[in-house]
Amino acid sequence: MAIEAGGNTTGITVRNGSISGNFSDGVVLSGDGSIVEGLHVSNATALGITAGGIVRGNTAVGSFVGIDADGLITGNYVSVAQSGIVAAGTVIGNTVTNSERGIVVGCPSNVTDNTATGNSIVDLFLHLTGCNNTNNVAPITNNVVP
Numbered sequence: 001m002a003i004e005a006g007g008n009t010t011g012i013t014v015r016n017g018s019i020s021g022n023f024s025d026g027v028v029l030s031g032d033g034s035i036v037e038g039l040h041v042s043n044a045t046a047l048g049i050t051a052g053g054i055v056r057g058n059t060a061v062g063s064f065v066g067i068d069a070d071g072l073i074t075g076n077y078v079s080v081a082q083s084g085i086v087a088a089g090t091v092i093g094n095t096v097t098n099s100e101r102g103i104v105v106g107c108p109s110n111v112t113d114n115t116a117t118g119n120s121i122v123d124l125f126l127h128l129t130g131c132n133n134t135n136n137v138a139p140i141t142n143n144v145v146p
Helices: none
Strands: 004-006 013-025 027-044 048-056 059-061 066-072 075-081 083-092 095-097 101-106 110-111 115-118 121-128 130-135
Touching: 027 066, 059 066, 075 083, 075 110, 083 095, 095 101, 101 115, 115 121
Parallel strands: 004 027, 013 027, 027 048, 027 059, 048 066, 059 075, 066 083, 075 095, 083 101, 083 110, 095 115, 101 121, 110 130
Antiparallel strands: none
């Protein structure tokens, strides 16, 4: 584990850095109100970035799950993951490529201006109903659990 704040810890900010190597989890912030911004996380065997709050402008490459977040997920790039972005909340302007599952969102959520292409199982998956799905580039989209 590289960075972890467990329990009811809230309001943690992690910005501008790089975490690489062979490790289990990159950043795990389990409390609400966290900010994870400007990180490059590579080769996590489990979770690249997990947070409840704002996850913005990060790169996750080679992780089992690139980004798993609740809140605002925006401007991130994920590649080579089993699941690129797993989210509940507002998902805007992210790119996921060369993964098995691109962007998986629990509805209701706002899902806008994302690009998910070249993913082998599904590019964009909206779980349940009530998502606002607008201006996304995702050729393989479905509402059936992949």
